[in-house]
Amino acid sequence: MRILKDILYKTGIDEIQGSTNVAVQSIVFDSRKVKKDCLFVAVRGTQVDGHQFIPQAISSGARAVICEEAPKCDLGTTTLVIVKDSAQALGQVAANYYNDPSTELKLVGVTGTNGKTTTATLMYELCMALDKKAGLLSTVRNKIGKEEIPATHTTPDPVTINKLLRQMVDAGCKYAFMEVSSHGLHQGRVDGIQFAGGVFTNITHDHLDYHKTFDDYILAKKKLFDMLPASAFALVNVDDRHGNTMLHHTKARKLGFGLRKPTDYKGRIMEQQLNGTLLRINDKEFWTKLIGDFNAYNITAVYAVARELGFDELHTLTALSTLGAVEGRFQYVRSPKGLIAIVDYxxxxxxxxxxxxxxxxxxxxxxxxxxxxxxxxxxDKSKRPEMAHIATSMADKAILTSDNPRTEDPETILRDMETGVEPQNYGKRLTITDRKEAIRTACSLANAGDIILVAGKGHEKYQDVNGTKHPFDDIAELNNAFTELQK
Structure with a gap:
């Protein structure tokens, strides 16, 4: 329970109707979850405008309402707080409600199109390996020390973020690592959060269904670096042409990492095998279990963050060499008959x-x-032909199949993909709508030593069809196919 006037700091108030010397029991922004004496924040979403549900929230017992325009209904005893931006206000009151937990942690945010989950997770695992208690907010899972909490979004809502950060502080965590999505930044989910550092991995074609233009997508990512304080560090991938864009106007200390250009933290792959990579960062060499250029970037970023947080160099390198792949990120299994299957997000x-x-x-x-x-x-429909083009031009055999069709017809999605297949690659393509059957077909066609990549879902344990999440696990389906084909 908090007194309303104590949690309105920095919310951009335009007008108040009623008393702010009232107690609120919780903060909600979904009118269906309103309970007696809660604070309801009316946020304008992409599908629904929370302002439409203010009368319902009041009738359900909301003690106070934050909104951008006054409702045309009787307020009764409910206090009304009118602000310039209710999404920003939600983030700020959530931080205030939980006593600014981000200020009690070394919180590092990771943004970019690819590599967020691996980078944030490896940072968390590195801390735990070094006996530094940490928390994690990621696409795959949330962690408070060793306790695991299921994740539902890449970047949770502001109330959930601050509640989890407070739990981390109360549990004795000193560090926390967080994936920060472009959606989360654009929607103000991290407003009111103080970061000790920000990391930019890369930016490529994605989420244009939401952001509409690539420039808008870039600006959404850049917001993380715009909000960093002077006491923080801003670490960007200098090999990505948009890395320097992230640093424009940031107050934070500017740092770079990469594999190609000279920079603060320069990585170089010395040797690479299926079981790992010999990596040099600056003048130090070590072995990592992770594979691929993309993972070399991730590991270099993790090392850079560790050093910027003041971790001992030798201890950091030793711990990094023990860390394995993140679930669903270049995760591979071998079949009894010698096939190699790789599952990647x-x-x-x-x-x-x-x-x-x-x-x-x-x-x-x-x-x-x-x-x-x-x-x-x-x-984003525009990436469908490109995905099929890459698969059919780079693999020896591509099987186009269903991912998470959601409310779309899977056959329509596959037809969109097929437009990207060039004539010379038609013979390399199979189209099998049923994902289970597609995986089984790949396993039945392959011989010992062949490599099967199952891409797109990674860690996910479901397939989203018309709003229902049906159990589905690429790793489990591969193992089932291996067992069936061995009979």
Whole structure:
């Protein structure tokens, strides 16, 4: 319970109707969750405007309402706070309500199209390996020390973020690492949060169904660096042409990492095998279990963050060499008959290209590479042909299949993908709508030593069809296919 006047700091108040010397029991922004004596924040969403539900919130017992324009209804005893931006206000009151937990942690935010989950997760795992208690907010899972909490969004809502950060502080965590999505930045989910550092991994074609233009997508990512204080560090991938864009106008200390250009933290792959990589960062060499150029970038970023947080160099390198792949990120399994299957979350053209390039660099030349890939429904349609083009041009055999169709017809999605297949690659393509059958087909076609990439879903344990999440696990389906084909 908090007194309303104590949590309105920095919310951009235009007008107040009623008393602010009232107690609120919780903060909600979904009118269906309003309870007696709560604070309801009316936010304008992409699908629904919370202002439409202010009368319902009042009748359900809301003690106070934050909004951008006054409702045309009787307020009764409910206090009304009118602000300039209710999404920004939600983030700020959530931080205030939980006593600014981000200021009691070394919180590092990671943004970019690809690599967010791996980078943030490895940072968390590194801390835990060094006996530095930490928290994690990621696409795959949220962690408070060793306690795991299911994740529902890449970047949770402001109330959930601050509640989890407060739990981290109360549990004794000193560090926290957080994926920060472009949606979360644009919608103000991290407003009111204080970061000790920000990391930019890269930016490629994605989420244009939401942001509409690539420039808007870039600006959304840049917001993380615009909000960093002078006491923080801003670490960007200098090999990405948009890395320097992120640093424009930031108050934070500017730092770079990469594999190609001279920079503060320069990585270089010395040797690479299917079981790991010999990596040099600046003048130090160490072995990592992770594979591929994209993971070399991720590991270099993690090392840079560790050093900027003041971690001992030798201890950091030793711990990094023990860390394995993040679930669903270049995660591979071997079949009894000698097939190698790799499951990866690659759901953007650039990510798929990177994974297939890594496989190409690791193969001896005699293996056949199969790629099972689909595209999600109700998302950026322009990347569908490009994904199919990359799969059919880079793999020896591509099987186009369903991903998470959501409310779209899977056959329509596949037809969109097929437009990207060039005539010379028609013979390399199969289209199998059923993802389970597509995986089984790849396994039945492959011989010992061949490589099967199953891309797009990674860690996900479901398939979203018409609003229902049906159990589905690429790793489990691969193992089932291996078992069936061994009989």
């Amino acid at each position: 690659a759901h953007t053209p650039d990510a798929l290209k990177n994974v297939l390039e890594t496989i190409e660099n690791l193969r001896t030349g005699n293996e056949t590479v199969y790629c099972v890939v689909g595209c999600g429904g109700d998302r």
